[in-house]
Every structure is written in structure tokens, then in C-alpha cells.
Amino acid sequence: MSALAELQRELQAHVLRDDPAALRAVVATTGADATQRLGIYAHAYRARLLEVLRGDFPGLLALAGEEDFERLALAYVAATPSPHFNVRWYGDRLAAFARERTPWSARAELAEMAELEWKLGLAFDAADEASVDFPTLAALAPTDWPALRLRPHASLQRALFMRNVDTVRRAVDREEAVPALETFTPPQGWAAWRKDSIVRHRRLDEDEAAALDAVAQGATFADLCAHLCRWHAAEDVAARTATLLRRWVEDGWVAAYDFAVG
Amino acid sequence: MSNSDPRHPPLGYGLGLRVEHYEELLGGDPAVDWLEALSENYLVPGGRPLDYLARLRERWPVVLHGVSLSIGSSDPLNRDYLAQLRRLAETVEPAWMSDHLCWTGVDGSNLHDLMPLPYTEEAIDHVAARVREVQDFLGRRILLENVSSYVAFHASQLSESQFLAEIARRADCLILLDVNNIHVSAHNHGFDARGYLDEIPFERVQQFHLAGHEHNGALIVDTHDAAIVDPVWDLYADAVRRFGPVSTMIERDDRIPPLADLIAELDRARAIAEPILRAAA
Numbered sequence: 380m381s382a383l384a385e386l387q388r389e390l391q392a393h394v395l396r397d398d399p400a401a402l403r404a405v406v407a408t409t410g411a412d413a414t415q416r417l418g419i420y421a422h423a424y425r426a427r428l429l430e431v432l433r434g435d436f437p438g439l440l441a442l443a444g445e446e447d448f449e450r451l452a453l454a455y456v457a458a459t460p461s462p463h464f465n466v467r468w469y470g471d472r473l474a475a476f477a478r479e480r481t482p483w484s485a486r487a488e489l490a491e492m493a494e495l496e497w498k499l500g501l502a503f504d505a506a507d508e509a510s511v512d513f514p515t516l517a518a519l520a521p522t523d524w525p526a527l528r529l530r531p532h533a534s535l536q537r538a539l540f541m542r543n544v545d546t547v548r549r550a551v552d553r554e555e556a557v558p559a560l561e562t563f564t565p566p567q568g569w570a571a572w573r574k575d576s577i578v579r580h581r582r583l584d585e586d587e588a589a590a591l592d593a594v595a596q597g598a599t600f601a602d603l604c605a606h607l608c609r610w611h612a613a614e615d616v617a618a619r620t621a622t623l624l625r626r627w628v629e630d631g632w633v634a635a636y637d638f639a640v641g
Numbered sequence: 642m643s644n645s646d647p648r649h650p651p652l653g654y655g656l657g658l659r660v661e662h663y664e665e666l667l668g669g670d671p672a673v674d675w676l677e678a679l680s681e682n683y684l685v686p687g688g689r690p691l692d693y694l695a696r697l698r699e700r701w702p703v704v705l706h707g708v709s710l711s712i713g714s715s716d717p718l719n720r721d722y723l724a725q726l727r728r729l730a731e732t733v734e735p736a737w738m739s740d741h742l743c744w745t746g747v748d749g750s751n752l753h754d755l756m757p758l759p760y761t762e763e764a765i766d767h768v769a770a771r772v773r774e775v776q777d778f779l780g781r782r783i784l785l786e787n788v789s790s791y792v793a794f795h796a797s798q799l800s801e802s803q804f805l806a807e808i809a810r811r812a813d814c815l816i817l818l819d820v821n822n823i824h825v826s827a828h829n830h831g832f833d834a835r836g837y838l839d840e841i842p843f844e845r846v847q848q849f850h851l852a853g854h855e856h857n858g859a860l861i862v863d864t865h866d867a868a869i870v871d872p873v874w875d876l877y878a879d880a881v882r883r884f885g886p887v888s889t890m891i892e893r894d895d896r897i898p899p900l901a902d903l904i905a906e907l908d909r910a911r912a913i914a915e916p917i918l919r920a921a922a
Contacts, residue, residue, distance in 0.1 A: 382796065383763055384715035387747045387756070394752055404759075406793040408831070410859030416829075419791040419862060420754060427753055460750040464709035464722045465681045469753075507687035533686070576689045 394421045395460060428456045428469060435470045435500055438548035439477075439492045441557050451476075451483055467504075470497060488560055492544040495569070495580075498536035499548075502571040502578045505534035510574075510631035516624070525601035526638040529594050529624075534573035535632050537583075537591060539566040545580060574631040586610040587623055599639045600624075647782060647815060648847050649737055652702050654907045655890040661897045663693045666701075671904055673701065675736070677890050680707040683733075684725045694733065702736050704848070704888075705729065706817075709751070710740035710775065712785065713758045713768050716747050723778050730779065737847060739784035739817045742768070742805055757790035760797035760804035765811065772812035784847050785809065786817035789825040789854070789863030801826060802840035809845045816841060818884075819850035819892075820877045821869065825861045834876050838883050849889045851877060851910060866895035869906055874913060881914045885921065889914065 380388075392398035394417075405413035432452045433440060440448045455476050461469050474497055477483040478490035510532055519527065543561045550557050568588025571580035583591065586607055590598075593606050603623075604616045611619050627633055653674030656662075660682075666673070676697060683694050697703065709722055730738060743755040758764045776782055787805055799807070809816050818841065827834040853867030869891070881887070889910050891903055 381715060381763060381767075382761070383713075383759065383767060384747065386759060386794065386796065387715050387744055390756060391747055391750060391752065394754075395750070404794050404796065406795055408859075411791075411829075413792070415858075416792045416860070419860065420752075420756065423754055424752055461746075461753060462749060462751070464711075464719055464745075464751055465684055466751075466753045467681065467685060504685035504688035504690060507691070534688075573688060576692055 390417070390420070393417050394424050397421065425453065425456055427466070428461070429453065431466050431469050432456075432473065436473065436493060436496045438496050438544065438551045439473075439489060441551045442492050442544075442547060443486075443489055451489070454480065470500075473497070488542045488544055488547075491540050491542055492547065494538055495540065495544050495548060495571075498538060498571050499578055499580065502534045502536050502573045502580075505532075505573060508533055508634050511628060511633045511636060513625060513628045516628060516633075516636070523638060525599060526640075527600040528597060528637055528639055529627075529633045530635040530637075531591075531595060532572060532632050532634040534571075534578075536571040537588070537595075538569045539588070540569055541566050543567075545569055545582065570632075572630060572632055579630075586619070590620070590623055591627075597639075646844055647813070648844065651886045652704075652736060652888040654911055655701075655704075655888065656903055656907065657706075657890060657892040657894075658694075658697065658703075659893065659897050660690075662900045662903075663697070665900045667693075667696060671900060673904065673907065675702040675704065675888065675890070677704050677706045677892070678733070678735075680705045680726060680729060680738070681709055683729055684722075691732075698733055703733055705733060705735040705738045707738070707740040708753075708755070709745060710783075711745040711751075712740060712742065712771050712775070713744035713756075713764060714747055715744075715767070716749065718771060718774060723775065727779055730781075737784060737815070738779065738781065739786055739815075739848065741788050742785040742808065743788045755788040757788060757792060757794075758804070759794040760799040760801060762798065765804065765807050768808050769811035772808065772814045776812070776814065782813065782815050784815040784817040786819050786850065787822050787826070788819075789822040789829075789861075791829055791860055791862070793830050800832065800837075800840070801830075802837040806840055806842050806845075809842060814845070815847040816845045817848040817850060818846055818880060818887075819852065820880055821850065821852040821854060821865075821873050822863060824873050824876055825854055825863045828861045835879055838876075838880055841884075843884060846884045846887055849877065849880060849884075849887050850892045851889065851906070852892045852894075864895060865892055868902075869909075874909070877910065878913050878917060881917045882921070886914075886918050 389401035393401040402413045407413045429452050474490050474493035477493050483489050546558050568583030590603050604620050607616045655675035656673050658676045658678045741755045746752045823834050823837050851869050852865045853869050854861050854863045891906050
């Protein structure tokens with residue numbers, strides 16, 4: 380290993396793990412010894428990542444409280460070196476971390492809020508793409524509809540939550556009092572998306588959540604109708620499917636469409 | 642990439658582009674000549690940041706300033722980063738692109754900090770070769786910025802200014818002099834800030850940064866979150882005397898004040914630099 384590589388490994392080990400090897404490489408002065416000097420980098424590393432997480436997860440901060448949030452974030456920082464050059468992506472495993480690690484796993488709402496907030500972030504800077512408008516779809520020939528397949532917009536994010544983390548986050552955004560936690564049975568479907576540069580989110584009815592999942596897997600309009608028979612009488616299914624489709628299109632959730640062959 | 646004066650024409654007095662000021666910049670007619678955008682903020686798939694940048698770019702010259710090049714790292718250059726950066730540059734058409742003379746991580750980890758290098762022949766060879774590679778890839782000269790530092794290494798054989806100057810010569814790149822960072826590092830390591838300026842090759846200095854900082858006991862910590870202090874203004878005046886009309890920009894990274902406060906600082910930079918430049922003309 381080159382001298383440069385060795386020095387960099389030692390410095391990084393000091394920042395990440397307080398490894399003392401780098402101390403001997405550093406010039407100490409009477410005013411500031413090597414520990415104090417290197418400590419600035421170690422402190423700045425944790426402070427910077429904590430600040431990033433604080434910015435990306437304000438709802439989690441509100442739910443956990445200042446102290447517990449800091450404990451969780453610092454545990455995440457200690458366990459998770461940053462693999463991506465852009466700190467924008469640092470928080471991508473926080474939800475999984477909170478779900479899997481004690482003591483945070485005992486408070487399932489923390490992982491759920493982290494997932495919700497990460498997905499809001501994904502919707503915020505997902506790729507730009509146009510959405511299909513309703514007149515375009517309405518102009519399709521009736522014979523085209525059964526084979527119609529939809530491609531969801533790049534910003535559309537989906538999740539299922541056991542708790543009302545969405546209303547908690549909304550209250551945080553509006554600087555209102557945080558509502559009490561509720562538990563859902565079965566889990567509540569939820570979607571976030573970006574329209575006109577603004578991130579929006581809402582709950583999904585059970586049939587809508589299932590239909591969206593089917594769309595993501597390449598279901599045709601005919602498949603969707605068949606799917607929705609679980610919730611609706613046969614004579615109502617086409618109308619319900621059309622209603623859902625109209626809402627999705629109006630919300631900009633449909634980026635493109637094609638027709639299944641065969 | 643060799644000619645007598647490699648510098649681009651100066652852009653005047655600019656500001657670091659921050660989210661807090663997007664609307665005010667677009668809605669008014671602020672006395673700002675150009676903007677410096679942090680590349681990483683716009684290395685995202687889409688959405689509002691890129692939309693704002695495109696609208697601002699219609700009104701102002703923009704330069705791209707990165708923090709992830711990690712030019713001094715012993716890891717290989719990050720090709721994914723460079724490819725994203727090149728795509729962004731194709732869209733933004735920046736007047737120039739800059740990053741820091743530092744490293745930001747090894748073994749695939751990122752410290753998201755501007756870590757100092759030892760000032761050695763080995764590091765000069767390593768960095769200069771990588772700058773040339775980056776410049777070939779981007780199809781343009783880049784600027785390297787001096788960072789604030791809190792550690793010096795026993796292994797160093799040169800001063801920081803000699804190190805920066807030698808890399809700029811060997812790599813045929815340009816220099817972004819952060820006047821605040823010179824002040825901070827001069828204090829932290831006990832070197833002479835004016836002597837530092839004298840060792841930097843005149844014809845390679847493309848841009849100045851001005852910023853604030855905080856004292857932390859015996860050391861100054863470069864926080865870029867405060868107003869510019871008088872010793873930095875004084876050093877700026879010396880830098881203008883030595884390097885002439887260099888594009889000057891105020892960089893505030895945290896505790897972002899109202900736009901008007903930064904424009905007032907920019908006016909102060911003008912008031913310091915313009916009489917010096919007129920007298921020299």
C-alpha cells in the first residue's frame with residue numbers, strides 16, 4: 380500500500396471508529412494536540428450526517444422526540460458508512476435499520492415514518508416525465524380498452540402502513556399538533572407522487588391499492604376488472620375501474636400506456 | 642490544454658446558490674453577477690431543484706462547484722460521479738467547474754468532508770495525474786480549491802501553497818482560492834497568509850471564495866455559516882492586488898441569511914476590489 384493510501388485509511392478509521400493510529404501522523408502544536416485536531420473531523424462527520432437525517436426525516440424526529448431521534452440517528456451513522464458520493468442518498472436504509480434494531484423495532488411507527496419520508500424524498504426528485512391526460516385515454520376505441528396497460532409515473536411511490544404516520548407527517552409539515560397514533564387493520568395503502576413540482580400524498584382504498592399493485596406488474600384493463608371483482612359486484616366493476624383510472628390520470632400517475640399483445 | 646493565459650474572462654461578483662434564495666432571485670433584480678451551484682444538489686433524476694436551476698441559468702451565468710470528486714483519494718476515480726457530472730454540465734453549460742484539493746473517502750466509503758492531503762511528491766504525482774484524467778473526461782480545465790484544515794502531517798515536504806501551485810502547473814488546471822480558507826488554515830497551522838498568496842501562480846487563479854467561520858478554542862473551524870470577518874476582507878484586498886480582476890463569490894453553507902445580507906456583503910467586496918483594480922489599471 381502507498382504511503383498516501385495508508386494515511387487515508389488511518390484517518391478514515393479515526394473519523395469512523397476513533398482508531399488511534401492516525402494520531403502519530405499528525406503534527407501537534409502547543410495550542411492543539413493531535414487528538415483535538417483530528418477530533419474536529421470526527422465530530423463534523425457525525426454532525427453532518429445527523430443534520431442530513433434531521434432534514435430528511437422531520438416526522439421521525441417529531442415521533443421519536445429529540446433525544447431518541449439523535450440516539451437512533453447516531454446508531455445508524457455508527458453502523459452505516461456512507462456508500463454513495465452524494466449525501467442525498469445517505470438515509471435510504473434508515474427505515475430498515477429502525478425496523479430491525481432494538482430498541483427502535485419495538486416502536487413500529489418509527490420505521491414506518493422513516494419509510495414514508497424516504498418515499499416522499501424519492502417522489503420529490505424522481506425523473507421528470509410527462510403524464511398521459513384523460514382526453515387521450517378517453518379517445519381510445521372501446522375495443523382497445525381490454526388490452527390497455529399503464530406505466531406508472533416515475534415519481535409514484537407506494538406503501539402499506541399499520542399506523543397513521545401520514546397524518547403525523549402532514550401535521551409536522553403544517554406545524555400543527557401531532558395527532559395521536561392509530562393502528563390500522565388491515566394495513567392502510569398509501570401513495571406519494573409529484574405533480575407540478577409539488578409532492579403530494581394520500582391514502583388508497585383497499586381495492587385501489589391492489590389495483591395499483593396489479594398495474595405495476597403489467598396488468599391490463601381487463602385484468603384490473605377481473606381483480607376488482609373481489610371487492611365489487613360484476614356489474615359495478617367496469618365503472619369502478621374507470622373511476623380509478625380517471626383519478627390516477629388526473630393525478631398524473633400514468634406516464635405512458637401500451638396494449639398487451641395476444 | 643496549453644495557452645498563454647488559461648483563464649476564462651471574469652464574471653464579476655457572484656453568490657453561492659442556495660434553496661432559500663431561489664424565489665427571491667427569480668422574483669427580483671438583485672445585484673448579483675453570477676451564481677455558483679453545488680453540483681451534487683442537482684445530480685438527482687429530476688424535480689424542482691433542476692427546474693429552478695434551469696430557470697436561474699436563463700438569467701445568470703452559472704458555475705458548478707462539486708464536493709465529491711475526491712481528487713486526492715487513493716480509491717479509483719468514481720466514474721459514475723464523473724458521468725453524472727458531465728451530463729449535468731451538458732445541460733447547465735457552466736462557465737467553469739470546480740472541486741476541492743482534498744479527498745473525501747477511501748475503500749468505497751464517503752466522509753462527506755474535505756479531508757486534507759499530505760503535501761508530498763507522491764500526492765502531487767497522484768493528484769496531478771487524476772486531474773488530467775478528469776479534465777480529459779470533462780473536456781475542460783477544472784478549478785481546484787484550497788480547503789480549510791485542522792491537521793498537518795509529519796510526512797509533508799512542502800507548504801500548502803507550494804503543493805497547490807505545483808499541482809496546478811503539472812495538471813494544467815486552474816485555481817479557486819478560498820480567501821477564508823487561507824485565513825483559517827494560516828491560523829490553524831501558523832503560516833503567513835500573505836506569503837501563501839505570493840506562491841500561487843498568478844495566471845491560474847480563476848475564482849475567489851469569501852466566507853465566514855467560528856473560533857473553537859485554539860483552532861478556527863471553517864463553518865461557512867457566518868459573516869465575513871475583517872481579517873478575511875483584508876486578505877481579500879491583498880488577493881485582488883496580487884491577482885487582479887478575479888471572479889469573486891460569497892459562499893454561505895449554513896445559517897443562510899436573507900438574500901439582502903449576502904448582497905450587502907457582495908457590495909462590500911465590490912467596494913474593496915474596484916478601487917484597487919482602478920488604481921492598477
